[in-house]
Amino acid sequence: MYAVAIVPAAGRGERMGADKALLDLGGLTAIERVVRSCRAGGVDEVIVVRRDGAEALPAGLPARVVVVPSGGEMADSLRAAAALLPVDGATGADAVVVFPVDHALVEAETVAALLHALAGGAQVALPLFRDRPGHPIALRRRIFAGITAPNTVLRDLVRAAGAARVVPSANPWVHADLDRPEDLRAARCALAGQPWSPVAQMFRHRSHRSYRPDAVPTAQLERLVDAARHASTSSFIQAYAVVAVTDPARRGECARLCGGQRHIVEAPVFAAVCADLHKLATACTRHGQRLAADSFELFLQTTIDAVLLGQNLQLAAEAEGLGACMIGAARNHPGELARLLGLPPHCYVVFGMTIGVPADDPIPRGRMPLDGVLHLDHYRSELVDAVIEGADEGMRAWARRSNAERGGYNQKPLSETKGWADRMAESWGEHSSYLAARRTLRDELRRLGFGLE
Ligand SMILES: Cc1cc2nc3c(=O)[nH]c(=O)nc-3n(C[C@H](O)[C@H](O)[C@H](O)COP(=O)(O)O)c2cc1C
Known part of the structure; x- marks a missing residue:
């Protein structure tokens, strides 16, 4: 022929x-x-x-x-x-x-x-x-x-x-064509033999809070989520789901329920990363059982599964030249957000994630000294003061650099005197406004079908 x-x-x-x-x-x-x-x-x-x-x-x-x-x-x-x-x-x-x-x-x-x-x-x-x-x-x-x-x-x-x-x-x-610059970036990464180090990518991570309007092609989104869900999954339960919200009006609603964060409206995708026991519940019913939905352990398992997928998704997006920011504020109004997204029972949004082509270029935040995180053979609590002082100094150095080179962070000037510890005390001490916003979280999760016993 x-x-x-x-x-x-x-x-x-x-x-x-x-x-x-x-x-x-x-x-x-x-x-x-x-x-x-x-x-x-x-x-x-x-x-x-x-x-x-x-x-x-x-x-x-x-x-x-x-x-x-x-x-x-x-x-x-x-x-x-x-x-x-x-x-x-x-x-x-x-x-x-x-x-x-x-x-x-x-x-x-x-x-x-x-x-x-x-x-x-x-x-x-x-x-x-x-x-x-x-x-x-x-x-x-x-x-x-x-x-x-x-x-x-x-x-x-x-x-x-x-x-x-x-x-x-x-x-x-x-069916994914080379149409836009992001397709080209994705194509170059996808090519066999392309030098891409996931470890180097992890060091390059920054949360992005400003985005260009360019859409993320559906085929790319599919590929990223498909890759992300190959994370390990407790007992193979695959107890996660992602609702990718691209409709601007719906993203606006999501933003309203997530503390009004502007980047949720600006990013072309708001991915709601869900812990999802609905499929497990259905599997149990089909085999004459009732899901142990009251189990706190099962709640943890599905949450961990969702988190692993979410982190993989962010890394995969970054590897293809996109930017992302996780949105924990998705837990401010879990019931309302679940209704907006049409989630079935036994399903909640663990966190959201804005995804798109970044329009900002934040200075990477670095992390606290590794001695506070990696312990060989046994935990070395005697190092904690030195670690916290290192974290304080790291935070101030990052603030100085962000102010000098970017005019601040997330469009606001940063205090150059505050360290890590005083910020943490403000955010997570007994008067925490973050925790106040989540006061009803446990009750809402129970209403969504998680017993937490
Ligand atoms: C589970 C989770 C929830 C988060 N929620 C928000 C959020 O609601 N809004 C936001 O702007 N950033 C959020 N972040 C981003 C963190 O603020 C950010 O990761 C942290 O400050 C470190 O900065 P970096 O990611 O740029 O290294 C969240 C991060 C995680 C892991």
Whole structure:
């Protein structure tokens, strides 16, 4: 079967701010990756569609180029390329693979699987990731020829062909495209061999409290939460859930219930990280048992599970160039927040998390001397005074630097005389306003279905 790939790469890349075909993806440009995947996947010939005036493609690229006027749609690109397909007959193309350059991280094995499906009799084949179809799309030449009809788009051809053969793929990039800078950051991190040290990332952590309006693509959010939930989970209970709130009005409501924090409104995502025993309760019911919902131990287990997922989620987001801030104020009004998010019984928000492209650049806070945290063989309480003095001095040094270099922290100037200990005493002593805000927490948790006995 003679296969030709058509690679639409004629857009201006306005949202990306760069010509997508020429983006560097691990040492190869996006277009080189696509052409390489096509050839390695069994494609005989590649046609790349470029817009008039676009920069030249890398020299020696084994592909033909067809130029279209600027500003057209993908279907225009496909029509232009269709005119270049080898003529029907002995040397005619039997299969056409439409492989937009936006999906440059799709690998050769997907192309090979699609062509295999066509060779097996399918008229159209497309990859499926998490039940959602994506690109590239392979079509028999006869089906693809329909693109030459005016006002026809690729989707019409797929529909008209009837049931398309789906090829399951483990590669999220079949439906996540390279559209915005954050997609590019994610793509670069996702590339095999990309040097990324999770430990170095942990040292770079800072909470971000100001965000650009750019959305976090759903595919990226899915990938981050999917990765995050691979944290260890007590007895494999997986007793967590994440409600990702992207609707601005709902985020506003969440902010209202979380002390009016501005960054909840500003960030494109407010992820409510929930302890969730609802699935466990359902499992018990299905097997003739009642969930031990009164158990304090079970409450701790589900809470710990949620916390582990939450920390992983923050680290994963940071690894992909996003910023985040956990929101403990989600426990100010747990009942109301649960109702707003439609949580079932036995489910509460342990903390929220703002996620987005950061617009601030806070000085990292550092941490207290390690002697106060890591003890070898036995706890060394005799070091606590020195540790606290070190923490005080660290806090003052951070305040001085934040004031000098950033005009303060979270848009406010910082006291340079206060240390860590006096701040902690203010926040967590007997007159704590934080604790006052949570006075009803235990009763509210009980109403949400946690016995805490
Ligand atoms: C469970 C939890 C809840 C938090 N809640 C809030 C919050 O409601 N609002 C906020 O601005 N920061 C919140 N933070 C962020 C902390 O203030 C921040 O992590 C801490 O000051 C250390 O700063 P850093 O994260 O920049 O290193 C929370 C952090 C955690 C772990």
